[in-house]
Amino acid sequence: xxxxxxxxxxxxxxxxxxxxxxxxxxxxxxxxxxxxxxxxxxxxxxxxxxxxxxxxxxxxxxxxxxxxxxxxxxxxxxxxxxxxxxxxxxxxxxxxxxxxxxxxxxxxxxxxxxxxxxxxxxxxxxxxxxxxxxxxxxxxxxxxxxxxxxxxxxxxxxxxxxxxxxxxxxxxxxxxxxxxxxxxxxxxxxxxxxxxxxxxxxxxxxxxxxxxxxxxxxxxxxxxxxxxxxx
Amino acid sequence: xxxxxxxxxxxxxxxxxxxxxxxxxxxxxxxxxxxxxxxxxxxxxxxxxxxxxxxxxxxxxxxxxxxxxxxxxxxxxxxxxxx
Numbered sequence: 001x002x003x004x005x006x007x008x009x010x011x012x013x014x015x016x017x018x019x020x021x022x023x024x025x026x027x028x029x030x031x032x033x034x035x036x037x038x039x040x041x042x043x044x045x046x047x048x049x050x051x052x053x054x055x056x057x058x059x060x061x062x063x064x065x066x067x068x069x070x071x072x073x074x075x076x077x078x079x080x081x082x083x084x085x086x087x088x089x090x091x092x093x094x095x096x097x098x099x100x101x102x103x104x105x106x107x108x109x110x111x112x113x114x115x116x117x118x119x120x121x122x123x124x125x126x127x128x129x130x131x132x133x134x135x136x137x138x139x140x141x142x143x144x145x146x147x148x149x150x151x152x153x154x155x156x157x158x159x160x161x162x163x164x165x166x167x168x169x170x171x172x173x174x175x176x177x178x179x180x181x182x183x184x185x186x187x188x189x190x191x192x193x194x195x196x197x198x199x200x201x202x203x204x205x206x207x208x209x210x211x212x213x214x215x216x217x218x219x220x221x222x223x224x225x226x227x228x229x230x231x
Numbered sequence: 232x233x234x235x236x237x238x239x240x241x242x243x244x245x246x247x248x249x250x251x252x253x254x255x256x257x258x259x260x261x262x263x264x265x266x267x268x269x270x271x272x273x274x275x276x277x278x279x280x281x282x283x284x285x286x287x288x289x290x291x292x293x294x295x296x297x298x299x300x301x302x303x304x305x306x307x308x309x310x311x312x313x314x
Contacts, residue, residue, distance in 0.1 A: 058300070062300060095303065100305075105248050105249065106248070109248045109249070149306060
C-alpha cells in the first residue's frame, strides 16, 4: 500500500497540483487537503505548496498560519509527521513557529525565477534521505520574498545541529543569510525550503529530475524501507 | 467608536530593501535639502476601529493581536497606542 501524502490548498496556492503530481510520480497517493478542513484525513505526511496564500497580505504566510487545517497540522508535525513546506509553504512554517527565522523581501527587490544549483547539506531528514550528503542538484527557484533571516544565535544553532538542509550554490539569489535555501526543525521531520523540487520531477517540464528524490525519500521513510544507496 | 493604532517596523538589523530603493530615488527629485536624508525605513501603520472606549483591556487585547498576527516579532518591532 502506498503512503498517503496530503497537499494543502490555501486560497492563492499555485503549486498544489504540481506537488500532488510529484507525489504520484514518486509512487505515493496524493491527497488534496483544503485549508478549511478540520482534520488531516489520515494522511501520513503533508506538503505545504508554493504560491501566494491569501494574496501574501500582511506578510507571506501570516494569514495561512491561522487556517483551520493548521491546528491539526501543527500538532501532527510536533508529534513527528513529515511536513515539507516549499516556498510559500516554507513561509507558512516559519510563521507557524514550526521552523525558526523568517523570509523577507529579496535584497535586490526583484522577483527571481531561475534554475538554481543547490547543495543538499543534510540527508538526515525524511525528505532528503535519498540524497548523498553534499549532493548537488538543480531545481527551479521563484520568489520575491525568499531571503532567509534569523538572529546569529539561531543561525549558529542551525549550523551546528546540522539543520541547514540545502544551500545555494553559484549565486545567493535573494540575500539569504549564510546562503541558506532550506532548514529543518530539531527533530528533522519538518523541512522548509524556498526552491521548488516539485517542478523538477520530469524532463519534459523541469531542468532536471533532481527534485523527485524529496518525494521518493519521504515515501521510503513512511513505508519503513531503508533509504536508497545514492548513485 | 475609537481607534487603536499599531505601528510595525522591521527591526533595525533587518535589511529594508524597499526603504533603500526609496532612499536612492529621493536625490533625483530636485528638492532642496533632500541630500540631508541619509536613510529611509518603511513600515506599516495598522488602524483598528473598536466599538466603545479604549481601555486597558482593549489595549491588552490589541497587544496580543499585534504579537500574534499583525507583527512577526522575529523580524519586526511594533507599538500599540490609542488615538
